[in-house]
Amino acid sequence: MAFNLTRRKFLQSASLAAVALPLSEAIASETSIQRSPLESTGSFGDETVVGGVCEMCFWRCQLVGKKRGDRLIKLEGNPKSIDNGTSICARGNAGIKLLYDPDRLKYPLKNVGERGNPKWKRISWQEALDECGTKLKQVHEKYGAQGLCMFPHGSSAKYPMHFMERTLGTHNVSEASFYQCRGIRDTAYLATIGKAPGENVDMPNAKVIMLLGGHFGENVHVSHIKRYIKGLENGAKLIVVDPRFSASAAKSDVWVRIKPGTDTAFLLAIMNYLIINKKYDEEFVDEYGDGLEELQAGIKQWTLEKAAAECDIPAAQIKEVAELLAANSPNVSIHPGRHVSWYGNDFQRQRALACLTGLLGAFYVKGGWVPGKGPKVGAISWAKHDHGDEHNLNMNEDEERLYPYAPPGTPTELIRDAALTGKPYPIKGCVIWGQNPIQTIPGQDKMKEVLKQMDFVMCVDVMPTDVTMWADILLPEVSYLERYDYIKTGTQWDFADNHLQFIAPRMPLAEPMFERKDQVYITNEIARRMGFEKEIPVSSAMEMVEKNLEVAGLTLDQVRKEGGIHTRPGKDPYAMPEDFEVLFYNEDIEDAGFPGIPTYKPTEPPPAGYTRLLYGRVPVHTFNRTQNNVWLNRAMPENPVWINDELAAKMGLSDGDTVGLVNQDGFSSRTTTTVKTTPGIRKDAIYMAHGYGSANPLLTVGADAGVDDQSLITKITVDEETGAHGMRTNFVKLVKDGKVLDIPTSA
Template structure:
């Protein structure tokens, strides 16, 4: 296999070609930077009222200012008060009005009158909807089996109200999408430092950044906040090196792009570690002081992971790995890594991200300015801003599906709900747990989940799911399989307390507030759940004592200077007394903190567990791990594996993906997925503004690969996927999953053993915009004039999720999105 490296000049040229050819547009994220504001949030300019709120067009949740006139939203811009996004907003945020005013929105409660999936509905009143839902849920709760009520959520930015309702009901059957997003990465970080499940590289102050599969310029949880800081770092001379199977916009903005075989990121990190150790480039003093494993022993461990081995497996030249290792170490401590689904969404993703995390410990950059940093809070400070009481107790009932005990590191850390979401519907089909009622919220798992056809099969079966309520803004594949559909408000019509991991290393809190009145009869959970609780009764109503949502937030924001009124005006609050979270492990414990403690093997224990560690004779806070040090060797992980009768290495290792070598030798390809810069899961494809920009998803193939397969640019192909050949995963028998038909897009911007397809396409429900004019549903409003405005009607749009197998990493349960093996053959027809 050929290997190559592209310089920054090559990347910028290639990115324009790759972006334009694949989607029919340039691959540039539109960013609106507010440099001067014509007026503060909360004020008015002429007839225009400016309202501070928070975006939810993607998971980054940037602060925004809505410009409203006569009760109608005109435009959305960034809020300069947001310390993360600092007044910027991406194309998705700008497009908010197109979702708010979409003529195909769900605006009234609907009840199914035909078979599930048949698309026959009648409009009902909220009174009718509340009565039927409450009666069903009350019967489940009074049966003594509250776990039979399951709640399936997607991106939940209303965590407080959701947890309150489910806890008050007593159900533990809350299924999130953590395993379809970031479980491996979080588990790797928690097992190594214990302080956080999210790293926040101090990119703005860094001099060298190694990027392992993170597409921060297009589709990252920190997106705009990270991109801002990365570009400032570049302006100051920082070097960015990206390892990724695909030439993303992030790769194009880097100084170097190295195309890698999927699943080999961890091996590259171990090979870089090998060079750093072998050439004495490490910060041995820091490593020996602050980790639980001797530097010499770790050097012995990584000795086998040579750059030559990494080249053979990944395709990255050995000499490039040596050079990068030397450059990275020379920049320490102002160097850092960033990784995401490109490294983590694999069968070996936990080990990949462990290797990348420990690489930072080798050069002693952890917690230092310009280095690999973190913050103990991934949201607002909940001690300073406690949730208004009374608080419901946690459920005592058990949920086999939610606990997911087949995976040693799923739900392994208290307070981190690492549900294995991709196995929920398979296990329901296998009747491992009785589900009497399901509520679906902002998820659309019938389109977005791996083996989505299986999800649809289960949701259509009234024996498996007797009652299904779907709450969402738009009709979807999932709502089409519900019994009752409730119209949810958009983020521009509802209340929330929200914030994201602080890129500036100082936590903050934000307010999402309605910028316009809710359209039609749409309602938010904050109105729906209290009403359902009162109707279900049995004590549930006690946990919802407030009369209005405003009353609830008056209490919530009481500790903020200026209270709720200030939050409504500014939208964001940052405590000016707080400093960036640099070197938290060096904090000396006070005499008061040391009262009543005991020290054993250097670890300082208080009444509730370890609180610090003796380092050079000084009692310091240390890290949040059992040893209070960076756990290069994780006994916790090893023990969890042994309890589950599974062997998990306590040290970072590289484990090849089972079956890949053999299948690649047979001519199969590795299929990966990615997001376009203007889309985010199912929430953006209804936007006419964004869908017009990007509405197709052909298959990216390397020209050398296409030549081997006898394919030319634009040819129609059939892509057939297979389950893994792996006895440690569900249905790991190598059987066929399914096929799709698409067209070939030839580009040098893809690894020769890879085929890449964007998953932001292939909708069949949700209105004519979402489905490129082919919506087959019959919900009210789907005969709108928008059909005539879709000049791209009939454009190529395929559902990749239907052919992605359910493939949880055996260690944590993370969905291995980028390990699917496929065959490709040329076909004569179109769709």
């Protein structure tokens, strides 16, 4: 068998081998070569350490670590967990490769080149913190708090974010988890049932599970997937609404191959059918519903036939779904989804999902939407001061919200537009903490222009992601395996008679290496330099977690002795609150200038010769965050582009062909990927996994691997009610051998 070893691969392999090579003290003293800090010391008796909470994705499974000497060699699910149990996914296992990734940021760095084309100089923490504190203070004094903005992500970003918002007083904070992910879902459900939904559906006890664009099995959030599988094992029927034959669609009883962007029309037709035929839960609606008459009048035009024509699916299939839901109500899981920033008409779609759940009486019942009643812990952080709304970009001159149902923070586009125009005020200082806005926010060139015009840009991260190339000061953060911060709480989701709650604080499984620091140290030191030392709430991350545990009557030592997870008796999750209400019609939404009932807004169709670009998750990656992980990269090194097999044949494309992409604005992908031909996708869309195609050359594994779909999302669409982005409103052609290929049909 031929052994194909390129020079680059050899050098990479040699570098990795050198990092792990054990050297005795005798050799080191003779040669002046120091033992690698990645190599373990001490005895080789394996030790189990508890208190791990994963963050290879946001689901945060509870972990234990296996140590050999001072080196962490393996991660496993915590056997005490009533959440994920002993199970963790491929990404969770690969946390070891993140911890010891040779490309990880190790020292504070100063950019002595240009933003976007950096030249890095290693500096001391003293110099780095002095510069960050001085530059941020200068912006704060010259422009006010409104002259600063922040793009945070992850649990470690909460503490610095609260410093920016509560103490400094800036409103200009945009979290990708809200404005490019779940924020629309949360505010739509708040406007319908008064609560953000989370992913709280009792799938183990459901008779029917309905997923709208939810590709379970590809996102692999372990405890969530276990609940989903338990429901299927218990006999639940599965309805999947998706333009693509996803992993979930492959297990479905009904796969609705819907036209992208028409989901709300589909939901309105189902609700209209249920109301007309008296197949909704009249008793539940009479007691807990408000506005049914307005809903009925507003959606009466949505017949099965009209929706079928709009959604390009059979009318009989819409009726089949409605009948299946009605026959099994109220024990149906209408999943609210998570990443719902799709087409710019998303608030109304999420309202429709909540209203459909209400019509079926599927709130606070077995198999329905049930918020697990988790235990209370503290939230010690920076004290919140009232800075007023004078400089809130989401408020107009009449003190009315431009986007009345915006998630927490400020809509991303308002921040970027203000930064580029200087109106209503300039934004000249930027803190980026754990987020990669180059690859999370549509309009990469716009984001780069925003960063170019800043007086100062500070980045804090674990890895050298693409956005770190735009930093003036780049600070290395400890990973989730090396710090205290987050406390995971929850409920036992099989909802047996003995309801249980759990509390699992994140504790370090390994000591930090090199010069990496945690979020509390970094934020406190910058706060001191900006003149806010008296405001500092805790002296360390460990103290922060201890104070938060005090609210639950716990200490870190106690939880550690209990195996890293504290459990206690829970409460009945099915108890209906006295004030619960489903607003089928919301007068406040109408007063704000939007439809008070869920309303369908058509999306722009693909232009001639183009097809719609869809994207999503894969089981072995968390978007861009894991692209440099050696184990995960080997499992899926690129993101093949899915294209309908009939279209592919007309275009002369075959499986494995190398292609690039170009969008409707003429933006081309920097890199290429391969073709996956399949009948499992509609002809008016293509699909690829998100997060590939990193541009930072410091990522020796992930750079230039696959295509960056975000680079092709240049047409910016904003949801009218929330200000959050629509992320699936761009269109592409494929490019093979330098030739642009028209898509034969979008029908």
